[in-house]
Amino acid sequence: MRRGRPFLLAGIRIPHPAGPDGHSDADPLSHAVVDALLGAACLGDIGEHFPDSDPRWRGTSGPEFLKRTRALLAKAGWKPVHVDATLLCERPKLGPHKRRVAAAMAKALGMIPSAVNLKAKTMEGLGPIGAGKALAAQAVATVARA
Numbered sequence: 001m002r003r004g005r006p007f008l009l010a011g012i013r014i015p016h017p018a019g020p021d022g023h024s025d026a027d028p029l030s031h032a033v034v035d036a037l038l039g040a041a042c043l044g045d046i047g048e049h050f051p052d053s054d055p056r057w058r059g060t061s062g063p064e065f066l067k068r069t070r071a072l073l074a075k076a077g078w079k080p081v082h083v084d085a086t087l088l089c090e091r092p093k094l095g096p097h098k099r100r101v102a103a104a105m106a107k108a109l110g111m112i113p114s115a116v117n118l119k120a121k122t123m124e125g126l127g128p129i130g131a132g133k134a135l136a137a138q139a140v141a142t143v144a145r146a
Contacts, residue, residue: 001133003144005030007092010104016092020135023052029085029135030062033105034069036085036141039086042076079146080109086119089135094120 001057005019043049045101049072050065051055071135073079083105087094094101102116108118123130 001135007038008062009087009094009097009101010108011061012064012097012101012104014092014094014097014101021043024050024060024065026059027062027064027065028135029087029101029139030105030108032139033083033085033109033138033141034065036083036139037073037109037143039067039075040141040143041076043072063104063108070109073143074146078083078103078143080111080115080141081116081144082115082142083109083111083139084117084141085137085139086121087135088121088123088129089139090122090125090130090132094118118129122125 002021005020005021007014007019008025008052009014009026018088020028022036038044038046038049049062060087072078098118102118106116122141125131128134129136
């Protein structure tokens with residue numbers, strides 16, 4: 001986490017004094033969803049398609065990664081059907097923003113908002129995530145033949 005860096009989830013700015021630090025916009029939810037979708041279609045992972053060693057991806061937004069992943073799926077004959085993602089962090093609280101973030105994620109993926117489920121869990125003060133020094137996200141996704 002870095003003070004002054006925006007905290008973005010699917011392109012939605014979440015009010016918080018610090019945001020995740022990373023090569024792109026460091027959107028943990030979008031990145032987890034990209035990996036889940038690529039994995040569901042047996043297309044590798046985010047690092048294979050969008051490596052942080054490639055300057056092209058510096059500053060790229062979560063929605064852009066989602067759109068590009070949707071295109072990769074389509075090229076392979078797949079479409080996203082359902083996404084379930086969890087943000088692990090103490091703060092900021094995701095609850096007030098879940099609908100907007102899910103809608104933005106669904107739009108980038110060409111899905112209806114009700115097909116994207118978002119959750120947030122705290123670590124009850126334990127470890128780096130619980131101390132507010134880090135965060136993580138997990139996701140599962142289903143795909144179907146297009």
